[in-house]
Amino acid sequence: MRKDGQNVVKKRKVRQGKKEGICGYCGKITQLSEDHVIPQCLFAGKCPNDTPTIYACERCNNIVKSGNDIYLRDMLFMDMHSAQHPIVQQLWEKFKRAVSRNQSPAAKYALSNGRYVRLHTVSGIFREWAYEMNLPLERVTDILSMMTRGLYQYYVGRKLPQYSQFEVMRIQGDLRQFETTIQVLLQLGAPFVTVGDGEVFQCIYACSAAHPEVSLWFLCFYNSVVFSVVTNRQVSQQAPSSHAKPAESI
Numbered sequence: 001m002r003k004d005g006q007n008v009v010k011k012r013k014v015r016q017g018k019k020e021g022i023c024g025y026c027g028k029i030t031q032l033s034e035d036h037v038i039p040q041c042l043f044a045g046k047c048p049n050d051t052p053t054i055y056a057c058e059r060c061n062n063i064v065k066s067g068n069d070i071y072l073r074d075m076l077f078m079d080m081h082s083a084q085h086p087i088v089q090q091l092w093e094k095f096k097r098a099v100s101r102n103q104s105p106a107a108k109y110a111l112s113n114g115r116y117v118r119l120h121t122v123s124g125i126f127r128e129w130a131y132e133m134n135l136p137l138e139r140v141t142d143i144l145s146m147m148t149r150g151l152y153q154y155y156v157g158r159k160l161p162q163y164s165q166f167e168v169m170r171i172q173g174d175l176r177q178f179e180t181t182i183q184v185l186l187q188l189g190a191p192f193v194t195v196g197d198g199e200v201f202q203c204i205y206a207c208s209a210a211h212p213e214v215s216l217w218f219l220c221f222y223n224s225v226v227f228s229v230v231t232n233r234q235v236s237q238q239a240p241s242s243h244a245k246p247a248e249s250i
Protein backbone atom coordinates (compact mmCIF):
# COMPACT_ATOMS: atom_id res chain seq x y z
CA MET A 1 0.00 0.00 0.00
CA ARG A 2 1.27 3.47 -0.72
CA LYS A 3 1.50 6.11 1.92
CA ASP A 4 1.39 9.04 -0.55
CA GLY A 5 -1.02 11.67 0.63
CA GLN A 6 -1.26 10.09 4.06
CA ASN A 7 -4.31 11.41 5.81
CA VAL A 8 -4.30 12.39 9.42
CA VAL A 9 -6.34 10.32 11.81
CA LYS A 10 -7.53 11.45 15.16
CA LYS A 11 -6.62 8.67 17.52
CA ARG A 12 -8.98 7.83 20.31
CA LYS A 13 -7.45 6.42 23.41
CA VAL A 14 -9.40 3.95 25.44
CA ARG A 15 -10.45 5.49 28.70
CA GLN A 16 -8.10 4.09 31.30
CA GLY A 17 -9.45 2.51 34.44
CA LYS A 18 -12.82 1.58 32.97
CA LYS A 19 -13.81 -1.73 34.50
CA GLU A 20 -17.42 -2.27 33.66
CA GLY A 21 -19.18 -1.47 30.43
CA ILE A 22 -20.15 -2.74 27.00
CA CYS A 23 -17.80 -5.20 25.33
CA GLY A 24 -16.55 -3.68 22.08
CA TYR A 25 -16.89 -7.02 20.31
CA CYS A 26 -19.98 -8.86 21.56
CA GLY A 27 -21.91 -5.99 23.17
CA LYS A 28 -22.29 -7.74 26.53
CA ILE A 29 -22.40 -5.52 29.63
CA THR A 30 -19.84 -6.89 32.03
CA GLN A 31 -16.31 -6.49 33.45
CA LEU A 32 -13.93 -5.39 30.72
CA SER A 33 -10.22 -5.43 30.04
CA GLU A 34 -8.15 -3.70 27.40
CA ASP A 35 -7.55 -5.62 24.17
CA HIS A 36 -5.00 -4.87 21.49
CA VAL A 37 -6.99 -4.97 18.26
CA ILE A 38 -3.82 -5.68 16.28
CA PRO A 39 -2.34 -8.74 17.98
CA GLN A 40 0.72 -8.12 20.12
CA CYS A 41 2.20 -11.39 18.86
CA LEU A 42 2.67 -9.89 15.37
CA PHE A 43 5.28 -7.47 16.71
CA ALA A 44 8.87 -8.18 17.62
CA GLY A 45 9.02 -6.73 21.11
CA LYS A 46 6.47 -4.36 22.59
CA CYS A 47 3.48 -3.03 20.68
CA PRO A 48 3.90 0.54 19.42
CA ASN A 49 2.14 3.15 21.58
CA ASP A 50 -0.39 3.86 18.85
CA THR A 51 -1.64 0.26 18.62
CA PRO A 52 -5.44 0.50 18.67
CA THR A 53 -7.05 -0.89 21.81
CA ILE A 54 -10.64 -1.33 22.90
CA TYR A 55 -12.29 -2.72 25.99
CA ALA A 56 -13.61 -6.25 25.76
CA CYS A 57 -15.20 -8.86 27.99
CA GLU A 58 -13.19 -11.74 29.44
CA ARG A 59 -14.45 -14.22 26.86
CA CYS A 60 -13.85 -12.01 23.80
CA ASN A 61 -10.44 -10.81 24.99
CA ASN A 62 -8.87 -13.83 26.60
CA ILE A 63 -10.53 -16.72 24.81
CA VAL A 64 -11.85 -15.76 21.38
CA LYS A 65 -9.42 -12.97 20.51
CA SER A 66 -6.39 -14.75 21.97
CA GLY A 67 -7.09 -17.76 19.79
CA ASN A 68 -7.68 -15.52 16.78
CA ASP A 69 -4.43 -13.66 17.37
CA ILE A 70 -2.34 -16.83 17.30
CA TYR A 71 -4.23 -18.13 14.27
CA LEU A 72 -3.69 -14.88 12.35
CA ARG A 73 0.01 -14.80 13.30
CA ASP A 74 0.56 -18.36 12.12
CA MET A 75 -1.44 -17.79 8.95
CA LEU A 76 0.72 -14.75 8.09
CA PHE A 77 3.93 -16.57 9.03
CA MET A 78 3.07 -19.45 6.69
CA ASP A 79 2.08 -17.13 3.85
CA MET A 80 4.68 -17.02 1.10
CA HIS A 81 4.10 -13.25 0.68
CA SER A 82 4.81 -12.27 4.27
CA ALA A 83 7.08 -15.10 5.49
CA GLN A 84 10.22 -13.32 4.31
CA HIS A 85 9.46 -10.08 6.14
CA PRO A 86 12.30 -9.27 8.60
CA ILE A 87 9.92 -9.12 11.59
CA VAL A 88 8.44 -12.51 10.69
CA GLN A 89 11.96 -13.89 10.35
CA GLN A 90 12.81 -12.48 13.77
CA LEU A 91 9.83 -14.27 15.31
CA TRP A 92 10.22 -17.45 13.29
CA GLU A 93 11.77 -19.53 16.10
CA LYS A 94 8.80 -18.73 18.33
CA PHE A 95 6.42 -19.93 15.63
CA LYS A 96 8.48 -23.09 15.07
CA ARG A 97 8.33 -23.88 18.78
CA ALA A 98 4.55 -23.42 18.78
CA VAL A 99 4.24 -25.81 15.83
CA SER A 100 6.51 -28.42 17.44
CA ARG A 101 4.45 -28.25 20.65
CA ASN A 102 1.25 -28.68 18.69
CA GLN A 103 0.13 -25.18 19.75
CA SER A 104 -0.62 -23.91 16.27
CA PRO A 105 -4.11 -24.84 15.04
CA ALA A 106 -3.43 -23.04 11.74
CA ALA A 107 -0.24 -25.03 11.08
CA LYS A 108 -1.97 -28.26 12.08
CA TYR A 109 -4.83 -27.56 9.69
CA ALA A 110 -2.49 -26.51 6.87
CA LEU A 111 -0.36 -29.63 7.23
CA SER A 112 -3.31 -31.97 7.07
CA ASN A 113 -5.32 -30.14 4.40
CA GLY A 114 -2.75 -28.42 2.23
CA ARG A 115 -1.11 -29.62 -0.97
CA TYR A 116 1.89 -28.82 -3.10
CA VAL A 117 1.19 -26.73 -6.20
CA ARG A 118 3.38 -25.60 -9.08
CA LEU A 119 3.93 -21.86 -9.45
CA HIS A 120 4.56 -20.39 -12.89
CA THR A 121 5.81 -17.08 -14.20
CA VAL A 122 3.41 -14.82 -16.12
CA SER A 123 4.71 -16.38 -19.36
CA GLY A 124 3.90 -19.86 -18.06
CA ILE A 125 7.41 -21.08 -17.15
CA PHE A 126 7.61 -23.27 -14.05
CA ARG A 127 9.09 -21.22 -11.22
CA GLU A 128 8.87 -23.21 -7.98
CA TRP A 129 6.78 -25.46 -5.82
CA ALA A 130 4.62 -23.92 -3.13
CA TYR A 131 2.47 -25.36 -0.38
CA GLU A 132 -1.16 -24.28 -0.69
CA MET A 133 -2.64 -24.03 2.79
CA ASN A 134 -6.39 -23.89 2.12
CA LEU A 135 -7.17 -22.52 5.57
CA PRO A 136 -10.90 -22.45 6.33
CA LEU A 137 -12.34 -19.26 4.91
CA GLU A 138 -14.93 -18.93 7.70
CA ARG A 139 -12.20 -18.81 10.35
CA VAL A 140 -10.24 -16.14 8.47
CA THR A 141 -13.47 -14.17 7.94
CA ASP A 142 -14.34 -14.37 11.66
CA ILE A 143 -10.88 -13.17 12.70
CA LEU A 144 -10.82 -10.21 10.33
CA SER A 145 -14.45 -9.30 11.05
CA MET A 146 -13.70 -9.08 14.76
CA MET A 147 -10.59 -7.04 14.07
CA THR A 148 -12.52 -4.67 11.78
CA ARG A 149 -15.15 -4.21 14.48
CA GLY A 150 -12.37 -3.19 16.88
CA LEU A 151 -10.68 -0.92 14.33
CA TYR A 152 -14.00 0.75 13.52
CA GLN A 153 -14.63 1.52 17.16
CA TYR A 154 -11.12 2.85 17.73
CA TYR A 155 -10.63 4.92 14.60
CA VAL A 156 -14.18 5.94 13.63
CA GLY A 157 -15.19 6.46 17.26
CA ARG A 158 -18.52 4.62 17.04
CA LYS A 159 -19.60 1.05 17.50
CA LEU A 160 -20.78 -1.03 14.60
CA PRO A 161 -24.24 -2.47 15.26
CA GLN A 162 -24.16 -6.03 16.63
CA TYR A 163 -26.07 -7.28 13.57
CA SER A 164 -23.32 -6.05 11.24
CA GLN A 165 -22.24 -8.18 8.32
CA PHE A 166 -18.70 -8.43 7.05
CA GLU A 167 -17.42 -9.42 3.62
CA VAL A 168 -13.76 -10.33 3.78
CA MET A 169 -11.64 -10.88 0.70
CA ARG A 170 -7.97 -11.70 0.38
CA ILE A 171 -6.39 -9.61 -2.32
CA GLN A 172 -4.24 -11.99 -4.27
CA GLY A 173 -1.04 -11.09 -6.03
CA ASP A 174 -1.88 -8.24 -8.31
CA LEU A 175 -2.70 -5.16 -6.27
CA ARG A 176 -2.87 -2.71 -9.16
CA GLN A 177 -6.64 -2.50 -9.43
CA PHE A 178 -6.86 -1.90 -5.70
CA GLU A 179 -3.98 0.57 -5.76
CA THR A 180 -6.23 2.73 -7.94
CA THR A 181 -9.07 2.38 -5.45
CA ILE A 182 -6.69 3.24 -2.61
CA GLN A 183 -5.44 6.33 -4.44
CA VAL A 184 -9.03 7.45 -5.07
CA LEU A 185 -9.89 6.90 -1.41
CA LEU A 186 -6.85 8.94 -0.34
CA GLN A 187 -7.82 11.75 -2.69
CA LEU A 188 -11.30 11.72 -1.16
CA GLY A 189 -9.72 12.18 2.25
CA ALA A 190 -10.00 8.62 3.54
CA PRO A 191 -7.83 8.15 6.65
CA PHE A 192 -4.67 6.13 6.16
CA VAL A 193 -3.49 4.63 9.40
CA THR A 194 -0.17 3.06 10.30
CA VAL A 195 0.56 1.35 13.57
CA GLY A 196 4.11 2.26 14.56
CA ASP A 197 6.14 2.46 11.37
CA GLY A 198 3.49 0.50 9.48
CA GLU A 199 5.71 -2.53 8.92
CA VAL A 200 3.37 -4.83 10.82
CA PHE A 201 0.04 -3.17 10.08
CA GLN A 202 -1.46 -0.30 8.14
CA CYS A 203 -4.91 0.32 6.77
CA ILE A 204 -7.08 2.74 4.88
CA TYR A 205 -10.81 3.01 5.40
CA ALA A 206 -13.86 4.97 4.34
CA CYS A 207 -17.37 5.15 5.79
CA SER A 208 -20.52 5.99 3.89
CA ALA A 209 -21.81 9.47 4.72
CA ALA A 210 -25.45 8.36 4.51
CA HIS A 211 -24.96 5.04 6.35
CA PRO A 212 -21.89 5.19 8.62
CA GLU A 213 -22.15 1.48 9.37
CA VAL A 214 -21.33 0.84 5.71
CA SER A 215 -17.57 0.96 5.43
CA LEU A 216 -14.70 -0.26 3.32
CA TRP A 217 -11.34 -1.29 4.74
CA PHE A 218 -8.04 -2.35 3.24
CA LEU A 219 -5.99 -4.08 5.92
CA CYS A 220 -2.32 -4.62 5.14
CA PHE A 221 -0.01 -6.87 7.16
CA TYR A 222 3.77 -6.91 6.83
CA ASN A 223 3.53 -4.75 3.72
CA SER A 224 2.56 -7.77 1.69
CA VAL A 225 -0.71 -9.43 2.70
CA VAL A 226 -3.82 -7.37 2.07
CA PHE A 227 -7.48 -8.03 2.87
CA SER A 228 -10.46 -5.93 1.96
CA VAL A 229 -13.41 -5.84 4.35
CA VAL A 230 -16.80 -4.34 3.54
CA THR A 231 -19.26 -3.86 6.39
CA ASN A 232 -23.02 -3.91 5.96
CA ARG A 233 -23.03 -3.64 2.19
CA GLN A 234 -26.71 -4.59 2.12
CA VAL A 235 -27.64 -1.44 4.07
CA SER A 236 -26.39 0.78 1.25
CA GLN A 237 -28.52 -1.19 -1.19
CA GLN A 238 -31.72 -0.68 0.75
CA ALA A 239 -34.18 2.07 0.03
CA PRO A 240 -33.84 5.20 2.21
CA SER A 241 -37.11 4.27 3.95
CA SER A 242 -35.64 1.01 5.25
CA HIS A 243 -35.57 0.34 8.96
CA ALA A 244 -31.81 -0.01 9.23
CA LYS A 245 -30.70 0.94 12.71
CA PRO A 246 -28.20 3.76 12.95
CA ALA A 247 -24.73 2.97 14.25
CA GLU A 248 -24.63 3.03 18.02
CA SER A 249 -22.56 5.72 19.59
CA ILE A 250 -20.07 4.92 22.32
Ligand SMILES: [Zn+2]
Binds near residue numbers: 024026027028057058
Ligand atom coordinates in the same frame (compact mmCIF):
# COMPACT_ATOMS: atom_id res chain seq x y z
ZN1 LIG B 1 -17.38 -9.74 24.48
